[in-house]
Each structure stands twice: as C-alpha cells, then as structure tokens.
Amino acid sequence: MAEVIVNILVGVLSEKLAKIEFSKLGRPKAIKPQLTKWKNDMLMIHAVLDDAGQKQIFQKAVELWLHELQDLAYDIDDIVDDLTTEGMIRKFHQQSHAGTSTSKFWKIMIPSCCTNSTLRNLFRDLGLGSKGEKITKKLNDLVDQKTKLGLEVNVRVERSNIPLEQTSLVDESKVMGREADKVALLRKLLGKEACNQNVSVVSIVGLGGIGKTTLAKVLYNDKNVTEHRQSTDTSAPTNVKKHFTLRAWVCVSNEFDVYNISKAIFQAVGGGEEQFNSLNLLHEALKEKLESKRFLVVLDDVWNESHDKWERLRSPFAVGAPGSKIIITTRKTKVATVMNSVQAYNLEGLSNEIALSLLAKYTLDEENFDNHPSLHLE
Numbered sequence: 001m002a003e004v005i006v007n008i009l010v011g012v013l014s015e016k017l018a019k020i021e022f023s024k025l026g027r028p029k030a031i032k033p034q035l036t037k038w039k040n041d042m043l044m045i046h047a048v049l050d051d052a053g054q055k056q057i058f059q060k061a062v063e064l065w066l067h068e069l070q071d072l073a074y075d076i077d078d079i080v081d082d083l084t085t086e087g088m089i090r091k092f093h094q095q096s097h098a099g100t101s102t103s104k105f106w107k108i109m110i111p112s113c114c115t116n117s118t119l120r121n122l123f124r125d126l127g128l129g130s131k132g133e134k135i136t137k138k139l140n141d142l143v144d145q146k147t148k149l150g151l152e153v154n155v156r157v158e159r160s161n162i163p164l165e166q167t168s169l170v171d172e173s174k175v176m177g178r179e180a181d182k183v184a185l186l187r188k189l190l191g192k193e194a195c196n197q198n199v200s201v202v203s204i205v206g207l208g209g210i211g212k213t214t215l216a217k218v219l220y221n222d223k224n225v226t227e228h229r230q231s232t233d234t235s236a237p238t239n240v241k242k243h244f245t246l247r248a249w250v251c252v253s254n255e256f257d258v259y260n261i262s263k264a265i266f267q268a269v270g271g272g273e274e275q276f277n278s279l280n281l282l283h284e285a286l287k288e289k290l291e292s293k294r295f296l297v298v299l300d301d302v303w304n305e306s307h308d309k310w311e312r313l314r315s316p317f318a319v320g321a322p323g324s325k326i327i328i329t330t331r332k333t334k335v336a337t338v339m340n341s342v343q344a345y346n347l348e349g350l351s352n353e354i355a356l357s358l359l360a361k362y363t364l365d366e367e368n369f370d371n372h373p374s375l376h377l378e
Contacts, residue, residue: 034132038076041140045142045143048151052065052066053066065149069142076135076139166251168217168221170221172221177354177357185202188202189202190243199314199324200324200325201339202325202327202328202345203328203339204347205346205347206347206348208331211350212347213300213301215329216329220296222239243294246270247295247296247298248295248298249300250264251301252301253300253301256304256309258309262283262316263276266282266285271289279312290324291320292319292320294322294324295325296326297317297326298328299328300328301330302329303331303332307338314326
C-alpha cells in the first residue's frame, strides 16, 4: 500500500513544483535547485517502486524503507504547499501597491503568520536551514538504501522470482459489490455472441488489488442458476460448470512462458505428468485433449505484450468446440488488445459503503461497524 501512496505523491509533487512561481519567492537561487533535486531524487525512487512493492512482502527492510519514504514524501508535500501559498500571497501583496484601498484590504486579510519575517524564516529553512537540510539528508539516505536493498528499475514485467500464485478457490461469502459485474461477464461466457472463431477471449482489466482475480474465481467456480438467462430463453446454460466440458486455471504472473503455461493447461484438462521434449509435442498432446470440447481457460495476472508469444500459446485452442472461452485478468488494456480480446471489461472500484462492509467482513466477520461505534469514521 505504501508504494501506491508514494506513486501518487510523486505525481502530485511534480505537478505542484511546475506551478510554483519561484520569482515571487525572494530567493529562487537558494530554493529552486533544492526543490528540483528533491523532485529528481523522488523520480529516481519512483522508478523502483514496482520492485519494492513486490519485495516488501518477503523483506521487512524494504517494507520499512517504503514507510520512511512515505513519511518523507508527506513532509516535502507540506513544504511545497507552504511555498505555493506564500508565493500567491506575495504576488497579491505586490499587486496591492497599485491602489491604497487594495493595500488596506491585504493588510486586513493577510494574517500575522504570513508576514515578511515568516517568509524569511521559510526561505532560510528551504535554502540553508535545518528543515531543508534534514529532508535532503533523509532523501539522500533513502536513495542510497534503494541500491543496498537491491531494488531494480522497470521490473514490472519481470516481477518477483517468487510470485504470490493465486489458486482458483474462492470464499464467495466475502465477495461483495460484484453482482452486476458477475452477471455481465457470465453473459459473455455463456451467451451466444457472434464470433468467427470457436474460441474467444474475455478480458478483465483494472488496477492492481481492485478484485480482478477474485471475480475471475467467482466466474470459474459458478455452479448456480445464473441471473444472466432471460426468462424466455429456457435453452440457455444454467452455469459455468455445466456449460464447459473442460476448465483450466493458470496463474501467469512471471514472464509469459509459452511452454510452462501450455503444460499447466495440459495437466488441468487431464493430461497428467507426462513429459515432453519440445513445445510441438506438448501442443500436439494438448490439441488432442481439447479437440471438439468446449473449454474454459483462465489466465490470471497477465503482463504479456508480445503478439507472437500469444499466437504460439493459442495455436492448440482452435480445435475446441464453439463457445470455448479464455478469460484473462490484467492491469493493462494493451495486453487485452494483444491477446485479441473482443472487448475489454473494465472493472471499476467499489463504492465507499461496500468497501467499508468488506473491511468489516474481513476484520470483524460482521456486515458493518454498527456494533463498534469507536471504529466509526467521521
């Protein structure tokens, strides 16, 4: 969670710094270089946040580093806000010389905390004073620590060597606020949508942690009479487990390894532990398992942007029966496009009310916080 907050803060800081009118702050030569250095250091750190987000799960030192970074980012943001406010006040104060009435107005409206004396103190802190020096030192330390912790740039596709693999099992009693999403996606899975191929791709796209994998699990395990069926359409399938003859769940996460993903699908559809000396032999065996069968394959947490890799993976799927489906979950719309998804399903965040109910369910195993007034949010 800390890396998400820092991500947001770095973006906000960059935007705020771009709007500061340094010429209005009296000592731009002392202030601007220091703030620019802070911004550049934060951007260097920002480049390794994806790696830090993965490694904090297994390395306590990385978790502590992220929390220290978060605290420091808030301190810098406070100073940038102060600077922005002071710059605006000085600008209006200078304009007040245009007329006596305006000058009197600003003498009334500008509080004593915003006098020139306070400004000089603020400049001193940001230029050479202790507050600015402390922030600079702490930021330098965090930049040095990122190297010692082995944090790397642009590892989003590579990901961690030890991924948190997800299984297809799900506790539906703890899934809230996704009824409409479930119905809409079941219609795509079970309906008779026009498609010029036997196999079509249904993609679920959304931010990390928003619930893509959980929703895919709910769909994969659906065995109830579903709401998607129109009352007049009695021939429509009742649930996923009855509709698909074969099902396979594969957590992709790491690099898009065509052989390993194919092997996992082969085993899931009853292929056993048979060994293959080549991808071709594996695909021949997988093709035989899927031929004339209506199947559902879930590829969870996909980052692949190579169309060539996708084409190689999908080659045995063409022999499946009409209505076969592949669900992919991904954070990137480009991934859905590369994998020929007809239409990406963008998963939105939950409402505040449902999010609070979900929090109560996980923390207290209750529907809400009504029995715990001390925990109510104002």
